[in-house]
Amino acid sequence: MLLDKSKVFVWSDKAVLLLLEMYREREEDFSIGLKRSNKIWTEIAAEMKEANSSYEVIGQQCASKMSGLKRTYKNIAVMDSIFGDKALINPPAIATSDGPVNPCKELSPTSSTISCSDVRSKYLKTTAAKIKS
Secondary structure (H helix, E strand, O other): OOOOHHHOOOOOHHHHHHHHHHHHHHHHHHHHOOOOHHHHHHHHHHHHHHHOOOOOOOHHHHHHHHHHHHHHHHHHHHHHHHHOOOOOOOOOOEOOOOOOEOOOOEEOOOOOEEOHHHHHHHHHHHHHHHHHO
């Protein structure tokens, strides 16, 4: 079966953000289970078309895109846990005209330091919360 290129939808950043927002608004509908998920995805696709007529998507495409986004997020979290503290990813210092600077150390109000992994963990948790809510 040949793929009809005129039916392929390329997800722009704006389309992905709209999908995420609509998913966030209906997340409770997915978790409660009163409606079938394919029905909810069909409604999301229709709302996307209303918001922008160039967003010619169907519910299955929306579900597939969201699944891919979740999978990518999980892979990033796994890769970060494996490689996050390696010098390859987080250099121990950056040379500047002001002298060496540790890129992952932040001073807190109490003058203690926060490690790179703490900063990354906080970022990942915040991002996950935004996706879930």
